[in-house]
Amino acid sequence: MSASTPPSAPDPAVVSSMLDVRRVSVRFGEQAVLRDLTLSVPRGETLVIIGESGCGKTVLLKSLIGLVKPTQGVVSFCGRPLAGLTDRELTAARTRYGFVFQNAALFDSLSVAENVAFPLIEHRRATREAAYQAAIERLHEVGLPTSVMTKKPAQLSGGMRKRVGLARALVMEPEVLLYDEPTTGLDPIMSDVINELILRTREGRKGVTSVVVTHDMHSARKLADRIIMLYPVSRLLRGEPQIVYDGPPEGIDASNDQRVTQFVRGEARDRLEELSLSVAAD
Amino acid sequence: MASDAASNAPSDARGLGAAVGDSIADLGTMIVELIAGLGDFTLFFGQTLAWLFRRVPSRQLVVTSLYQIGVRSLPVVALTGTFIGMVLAVQSYNQFERFGMENRLGVMINLSMYRELGPVLAATMLAGRVGSAIAAEIGTMRVTEQIDALASMGASPIQHLVVPRLLACFLMIPALTLMAIFMGVAGGAFYCVHVFGVDPYFYFANAQESTGVWDLFYGVTKSVFFGVAIAVISCYRGFHSAAGAEGVGRAATIAFVQAFVVILALDLMLSISLDSLYQLIWPGEVAIG
Numbered sequence: 001m002s003a004s005t006p007p008s009a010p011d012p013a014v015v016s017s018m019l020d021v022r023r024v025s026v027r028f029g030e031q032a033v034l035r036d037l038t039l040s041v042p043r044g045e046t047l048v049i050i051g052e053s054g055c056g057k058t059v060l061l062k063s064l065i066g067l068v069k070p071t072q073g074v075v076s077f078c079g080r081p082l083a084g085l086t087d088r089e090l091t092a093a094r095t096r097y098g099f100v101f102q103n104a105a106l107f108d109s110l111s112v113a114e115n116v117a118f119p120l121i122e123h124r125r126a127t128r129e130a131a132y133q134a135a136i137e138r139l140h141e142v143g144l145p146t147s148v149m150t151k152k153p154a155q156l157s158g159g160m161r162k163r164v165g166l167a168r169a170l171v172m173e174p175e176v177l178l179y180d181e182p183t184t185g186l187d188p189i190m191s192d193v194i195n196e197l198i199l200r201t202r203e204g205r206k207g208v209t210s211v212v213v214t215h216d217m218h219s220a221r222k223l224a225d226r227i228i229m230l231y232p233v234s235r236l237l238r239g240e241p242q243i244v245y246d247g248p249p250e251g252i253d254a255s256n257d258q259r260v261t262q263f264v265r266g267e268a269r270d271r272l273e274e275l276s277l278s279v280a281a282d
Numbered sequence: 283m284a285s286d287a288a289s290n291a292p293s294d295a296r297g298l299g300a301a302v303g304d305s306i307a308d309l310g311t312m313i314v315e316l317i318a319g320l321g322d323f324t325l326f327f328g329q330t331l332a333w334l335f336r337r338v339p340s341r342q343l344v345v346t347s348l349y350q351i352g353v354r355s356l357p358v359v360a361l362t363g364t365f366i367g368m369v370l371a372v373q374s375y376n377q378f379e380r381f382g383m384e385n386r387l388g389v390m391i392n393l394s395m396y397r398e399l400g401p402v403l404a405a406t407m408l409a410g411r412v413g414s415a416i417a418a419e420i421g422t423m424r425v426t427e428q429i430d431a432l433a434s435m436g437a438s439p440i441q442h443l444v445v446p447r448l449l450a451c452f453l454m455i456p457a458l459t460l461m462a463i464f465m466g467v468a469g470g471a472f473y474c475v476h477v478f479g480v481d482p483y484f485y486f487a488n489a490q491e492s493t494g495v496w497d498l499f500y501g502v503t504k505s506v507f508f509g510v511a512i513a514v515i516s517c518y519r520g521f522h523s524a525a526g527a528e529g530v531g532r533a534a535t536i537a538f539v540q541a542f543v544v545i546l547a548l549d550l551m552l553s554i555s556l557d558s559l560y561q562l563i564w565p566g567e568v569a570i571g
Contacts, residue, residue, distance in 0.1 A: 094436035105431035119435045
């Protein structure tokens, strides 16, 4: 692919994987968060990334859209490295993503309608009426009534905020959807509502590629075509891969890796001893 | 005891050497961080200027910023301007009266307000009222991932958050400065004429004779630089806010302190530059009447 090819014109025959991560490492100062990660997400797949808190799931998710720049390695979208894109190309590429943030990240100063319509007004130069009409459709899709349009994010419950965040991510009809812990902080019923909405949006949009970061195993099993589990770099030995599981959701329970079974079953095991040791060493 | 002291001596010497080494290393780290910070700030300012000319920001964002930054600062700037004018009158009256020059009090008050106190006061109030709020608001947006959300939607956070605030500070600070000057001049005149009983004819005649358009230009020109500095420093601090309530609070405090220091430093440099400009345009004339 030549450098002048716009990111909006990939050749599906040539580019089978939507997202590619090649030998990516991310460090913040002395702290290594991701180490030599390689993975690929084919078009239309729903990849779920699991792992304990602080293992780098969100950093990996943000690096897929260029919000975090890798210290080493290459992240590619439709076969084009994000680092090699100009500002204009990166902007064009990002309009093909939808990102659902952990706490929705709605703009406090804008109403729900303005939040959802924001990308349309920003990029498509849509009229306010047309953008609001599209916003209403997306809000209905996630089960929110028209009456929430004029509310400010602060007036919404946690579940409603997440759904508005999902509506905003869907409004540009993205090809890639990135979800950062979409069910965290919600009650089990609302968590399942969010899961069902994610499944429904996927069914309604054939070919959409999804990457979901979660540590909720119920969500992971329900949503995933494939699961990868990350392990914190600080707990790895030199040369050990950071991805400790990469496979279908039905295979994760049968994994022989103690680290995987510990996470899947939610067992503290050695961590309690570590806590005692760290208190003793204090 | 003596042998103990002797055996401790080399370790003390090593300890001293290590302490000096650590201090030099800390100093080096500080200098490197300072230079890196200045470079980062310069890049941020450059990107802001680039976005300023690349795309016109939304009218709604600019109008909101103009209102928040300009209109809502007007009462506090007017009030402080009035008091400063009156305080100047109170502080100077006895000195001027001793030499029988109380009729020239207006010259001193008006020149002070036009050239120094008007712009510096308006800028200080703006840095305190608006600069901290900008840093806190953008800092909160950073912490709650709203800035990431903007970027993830292909929108430039600098274009949406910094440019409207920069424009608002740039456009509104001259108006705030004029208000501070007017209220300070009015406050000083009120106190001199009505409380100290200075003859109003001579007070106003002397004041009018000694202050002119150049003095107004002097003050307003300074204020424009102050406004740009407040906006860029506050936005930069907000963008680099650390996580949590403490991080946002620190960003707001640092924004005010840095903006204030920069205002004072700019004040000195601009005073020197504007006086030199005056001499260049009107050689041999005295800038202050």
